[in-house]
Amino acid sequence: MGIAADIIILLVAALAGALVAQKFRQPLMLGYILAGVLVGPVTRGISSGGVHDIEKLAEIGVALLLFALGLEFSLKELKPVKAVALIGTPIQIVLTIGYGYAIGRWLGWQPIPALWLGGLISLSSTMVILKTLMNQGVMGTLSSRVMIGMLLVQDLAVVPLMIVLPQLSDPHSGLPVLALALLKSAVFLALMLMLGTRWLPRLLAFIARWNTRELFLLCVTAIGLGIGYATYLAGLSFSFGAFVAGIVLSESDYGHQALSDIIPLRDLFGLLFFTSVGMLLDPWFLLHHAGGVLQLVLLVALGKGLLMALLVRGFGYGNVVPYAVGLGMFQIGEFSFLLAQVGHEAGALNDETYAFVLSATILSMVMTPLVSGLTAPLYRWKRRRFRAEALESFNLPVEGLRKHVVIAGGGRVGRHIARVLQQLEVAFVVIENNHDHFEACKAAGFPTLYGDASQGQVLHAARIETAQQLLVTMPVLLVAQNIVRQVLPLHPHLNIVVRAQGETQMRSLYDQGVYMVILPELEAGLEIARQALLHAKLPVSLIQCYSDAIRRELYSPLSEDLEGDAEIRQLKHAKDLLELSWERLTPEAHLVGKSLRELELRRCIGVSVVGVIRHGTFLPNPDAGFVFHSSDLVAVIGNAQQRKLFSDWTQGGEFHCLFTPAVSEGG
Numbered sequence: 001m002g003i004a005a006d007i008i009i010l011l012v013a014a015l016a017g018a019l020v021a022q023k024f025r026q027p028l029m030l031g032y033i034l035a036g037v038l039v040g041p042v043t044r045g046i047s048s049g050g051v052h053d054i055e056k057l058a059e060i061g062v063a064l065l066l067f068a069l070g071l072e073f074s075l076k077e078l079k080p081v082k083a084v085a086l087i088g089t090p091i092q093i094v095l096t097i098g099y100g101y102a103i104g105r106w107l108g109w110q111p112i113p114a115l116w117l118g119g120l121i122s123l124s125s126t127m128v129i130l131k132t133l134m135n136q137g138v139m140g141t142l143s144s145r146v147m148i149g150m151l152l153v154q155d156l157a158v159v160p161l162m163i164v165l166p167q168l169s170d171p172h173s174g175l176p177v178l179a180l181a182l183l184k185s186a187v188f189l190a191l192m193l194m195l196g197t198r199w200l201p202r203l204l205a206f207i208a209r210w211n212t213r214e215l216f217l218l219c220v221t222a223i224g225l226g227i228g229y230a231t232y233l234a235g236l237s238f239s240f241g242a243f244v245a246g247i248v249l250s251e252s253d254y255g256h257q258a259l260s261d262i263i264p265l266r267d268l269f270g271l272l273f274f275t276s277v278g279m280l281l282d283p284w285f286l287l288h289h290a291g292g293v294l295q296l297v298l299l300v301a302l303g304k305g306l307l308m309a310l311l312v313r314g315f316g317y318g319n320v321v322p323y324a325v326g327l328g329m330f331q332i333g334e335f336s337f338l339l340a341q342v343g344h345e346a347g348a349l350n351d352e353t354y355a356f357v358l359s360a361t362i363l364s365m366v367m368t369p370l371v372s373g374l375t376a377p378l379y380r381w382k383r384r385r386f387r388a389e390a391l392e393s394f395n396l397p398v399e400g401l402r403k404h405v406v407i408a409g410g411g412r413v414g415r416h417i418a419r420v421l422q423q424l425e426v427a428f429v430v431i432e433n434n435h436d437h438f439e440a441c442k443a444a445g446f447p448t449l450y451g452d453a454s455q456g457q458v459l460h461a462a463r464i465e466t467a468q469q470l471l472v473t474m475p476v477l478l479v480a481q482n483i484v485r486q487v488l489p490l491h492p493h494l495n496i497v498v499r500a501q502g503e504t505q506m507r508s509l510y511d512q513g514v515y516m517v518i519l520p521e522l523e524a525g526l527e528i529a530r531q532a533l534l535h536a537k538l539p540v541s542l543i544q545c546y547s548d549a550i551r552r553e554l555y556s557p558l559s560e561d562l563e564g565d566a567e568i569r570q571l572k573h574a575k576d577l578l579e580l581s582w583e584r585l586t587p588e589a590h591l592v593g594k595s596l597r598e599l600e601l602r603r604c605i606g607v608s609v610v611g612v613i614r615h616g617t618f619l620p621n622p623d624a625g626f627v628f629h630s631s632d633l634v635a636v637i638g639n640a641q642q643r644k645l646f647s648d649w650t651q652g653g654e655f656h657c658l659f660t661p662a663v664s665e666g667g
Contacts, residue, residue, distance in 0.1 A: 007057075007272075013039045014271050026366070027127045029274050029334060033362060036278020058276040060225065061269030062338055063242040067224035068266045069155055070246020071259040080434050084315040085149030092150070092311050093157055096122035099303050107296070112168075113353045116343045119165050120357055121300050123158065123333035126151045128365045132328065132372050142433040142452045143324035143375075146312060150329065158335045159240050165339065166346045184236055192227075192244050200245075201252035208254060213261070220258045221265060223249065239338075277337045277358065286359045293359045301364060301371070305330035320379045320455055328372045331364035332357075380456075393449045393461070394442045396429065401463040404428055408453035408483055409473035410437040410446070413499070417471060418446045429462050454482040456490075464490050472498040475520075477505050484512050526550060580610070580635055581643045587630045588652030597624040604657035607638035607646050 013035035021031030097118035104114025129151060133144050163181050200223060207219045224242045231241025249255050286293060309326030317325075340357045343349040349357065405421060407414045410432030418441070421428045430446050431453040432438045441448040451458035453472075464470065464487055472480045480498045487494060497516045500506050506517045526547050533543045585592055591599060601607055612619045612626070613633040619626075628634070636646055 009039055010035070010272065010275050014275055025369070027125075029127050030362070030365060032271050032274035033278035033281065036275035037281050037283055038278075039275075040279035040281070057269065058273035059238065061266070061271070061273035063225060063228045063239050064221075064262065064266040064269050065273070066159070066239045066243035067228070067246040068259060068262055070243045070248075071250045071255055071262070072246075080436070081146050081149035084146055084312060084317065085153050088311050088315050089150045089153035090157070092308060093122040093154065095307055095311075096304055099307065100300070103296070103299050103303070107292075109353065112348050113350070115168060116165060116339075116348050117353075117357065119161050120336040120339055120343075120361075121304060121332050122161075123154050123336050123339075124151060124329040125331050125333040125365055125368070126155060127334055128331060128368050129328055129372075132369050136372070142317070143321045143328075145433075146317060146321055147325055147328055150325075154333070155335060158338065159237070159243050161339060162237050162240065162342055166342060166348070181236065184234060185240070188231060188234065188236065188241070189244060192248055196227075196245070196248040197251065200248055201254065204249070204252060204254040204258065208257075216257070217261045217265070220249075220262055224262070274334070274337070277341070280354070281358050281362070282355055285355045289356070289359070293356060293363060296356060296360045297363050297367070300332065300360065301330040301367070319451065319457055320375065323379050323382075324372075324375045327375050327378070328368070330371065331368050332361040334365075336361055393447075394438075395445060395447045396449070397427070397447065401427060401429060402466045403468045404463070404466075406431065406462050406464055406467045406470045407473060408470065410434070410441040410448060411473060414471075414473040415441060415444060415446070417473065419444070422446065431458060431462055454479070454486050456486060459486060459490060464494070467491065467494060469495045469497065472496065475499060475501065477501070477508070480509065481512060484509070484514060488513055522550075580637050581647070583634050583636065583647050583650040585628055585630055585632045585634060585650050586652055589628075589630070589650045590652070591628045591634075591649060592630050593627065595625055595627045596622060600657070601636075601646070605638070605645050606642045607636040609634060609636050611635040 014032050017031030017033075017035035017038070018028045019031070020034065021028050097115070100118025100121045101111075101114045103121075104117040105111070109117065129147060133147070163185060167181060203223075204216075204219065207216050210216075224245050227245040228238045228240075228242035231244075232238040249258055252258075305326040308329050309322040312325045313322045336357070340349060340354060340361075344351075344354045404427035407417055407428060407430045410418070410430045411434070414430060414432070414437075418428060418430055422445075428447065430441050430448045431451060432441060432448060433450065433452045435450075438448060438450045449458060449461055451461070453459065453462075470483075470487060472483055474480060474483075477500060480500070484496060484498070487496065492513075495515045496513070497518065498509050498514050499518045499520055500509055501519070501521060506519065509517050530543055530547060533546070596609060601609060609622060609626075610620070612622055612628075612635070614629060614631075634650070636643060638646070
């Protein structure tokens with residue numbers, strides 16, 4: 001079967017490797033590399049001709065990886081950390097290349113391989129870091145945003161590195177060839193921006209009108225690979241063309257659909273790339289050169305990690321962020337495999353240096369979860385040994401905070417809550433780690449701390465130990481859970497209110513000890529339903545009863561089961577028995593034209609009138625002489641039976657007292 005048999009063996013081995021990686025909570029990519037080692041020529045699992053054929057197919061995987069990267073590229077993602085991402089990351093890449101060159105020369109490598117080593121170690125692993133952040137439950141924190149912003153720019157830097165590094169391998173003709181390559185790239189980018197942004201979205205729109213997903217997928221794939229092949233014919237990188245095509249399509253209305261359709265194809269061909277890398281890895285080389293590989297990994301990890309931490313600190317990020325970035329981004333990334341393959345084919349890296357780089361890359365990736373997990377312990381040790389730096393704050397009370405509300409998140413929801421608390425003169429402080437939101441809170445005059453609410457120092461600065469309530473307004477479950485985990489040891493009995501999406505998230509948060517979970521989607525749905533029922537001219541009382549019943553059905557069972565407090569359940573039951581309802585008086589109602597004194601509502605049926613809305617004006621606690629008019633909206637308090645009887649009266653039902661009046665009494 002030839003190449004078909006090789007691919008089948010590869011897929012089965014990749015599945016086994018992926019299952020092993022998933023079992024040990026490692027990125028699937030490491031499982032694919034392991035599969036490549038097992039079926040590679042070293043273990044005689046596949047023929048050397050098959051390896052060459054697989055590598056050719058893997059080139060498509062690389063192009064699709066960069067095509068999807070272009071589709072995912074968005075400047076909006078860089079906005080919260082734009083300075084350190086757009087300015088700091090290029091500085092980091094240049095400094096790391098210099099550091100890698102110094103390591104290579106110190107290890108006795110020739111100048112060109114040493115330069116390639118610097119380029120290879122300048123990139124970190126997006127796949128490994130994202131997997132590690134998700135497993136640690138810290139996605140959405142300030143540290144993770146900084147890392148993701150820097151990773152995105154690093155991934156973009158793959159393309160210019162693929163153009164520049166091969167040209168620098170020939171010092172005599174490198175500069176003229178490099179200048180020509182850069183000129184070709186500039187011309188290609190200009191053409192794509194002028195023509196591609198006009199014609200490619202129109203082509204996708206035309207194809208989309210056929211409502212055929214297969215045809216749309218074929219069109220997207222043909223655009224990515226076709227433009228990549230055109231750039232290859234023009235003397236540029238195949239992957240570079242695919243990447244630019246992805247960027248152009250990302251700005252169209254069909255960019256998200258194109259990305260969702262191309263991801264399965266990208267993952268399948270990407271599997272071939274990573275397994276082909278594994279085929280080239282010699283485990284016997286790793287065993288015989290374990291000391292040299294470990295030395296290289298330690299030098300890269302220590303130097304690159306320290307450089308990353310100092311750079312982030314230089315851009316104004318303090319507290320735990322430098323530790324998290326340094327210990328999280330020290331490894332060599334997956335795109336370094338691609339660069340190493342280019343260097344190997346260009347003759348810049350011989351078999352030995354290539355094997356060193358592959359071994360060091362894989363080992364650094366495997367170390368990442370363990371090393372990254374040291375962030376919190378090291379930061380706690382540093383806080384005990386050294387004086388903590390002051391947090392940026394605004395308008396915090398001079399006399400301190402006590403019995404206040406802490407709002408975790410200064411976005412639109414958090415600012416709305418803060419505005420209400422400010423008007424009611426309730427003490428509060430907002431914690432926000434997004435600089436734009438922080439500035440918005442400052443402009444509104446809210447007491448605000450700039451920091452991550454899941455970090456102990458920030459919580460101490462917000463005086464969480466003396467707070468009466470914590471409101472977590474962020475919609476991301478992992479962020480909310482991380483905050484709750486940090487807060488409860490500091491204040492075990494704190495009243496914590498969190499927003500969530502769905503019953504599963506609600507149960508998870510209640511299990512952690514949260515007092516109340518709010519479901520914004522439920523509240524929005526109830527409001528939309530209320531507006532629809534009002535438009536249908538249904539009685540206001542019926543609409544209110546419907547809304548209350550839905551809330552009791554979804555909120556009460558979970559919270560009551562988890563609280564396990566009989567007294568609280570009794571209070572809630574009493575509240576349900578004595579509720580407020582609003583009723584509109586029809587012209588036929590017996591109440592119209594009569595006063596509260598005449599009707600004796602409290603003695604007759606037990607309800608109390610607490611307010612009336614007449615012509616848009618609210619009249620609270622009307623006295624005994626108050627006379628009802630048609631169309632009045634009346635608020636009464638009573639149990640379910642009493643409110644039902646009053647509702648019948650407002651619609652013209654027969655009027656009679658349940659009790660014989662003794663002394664005339666107002667309502």
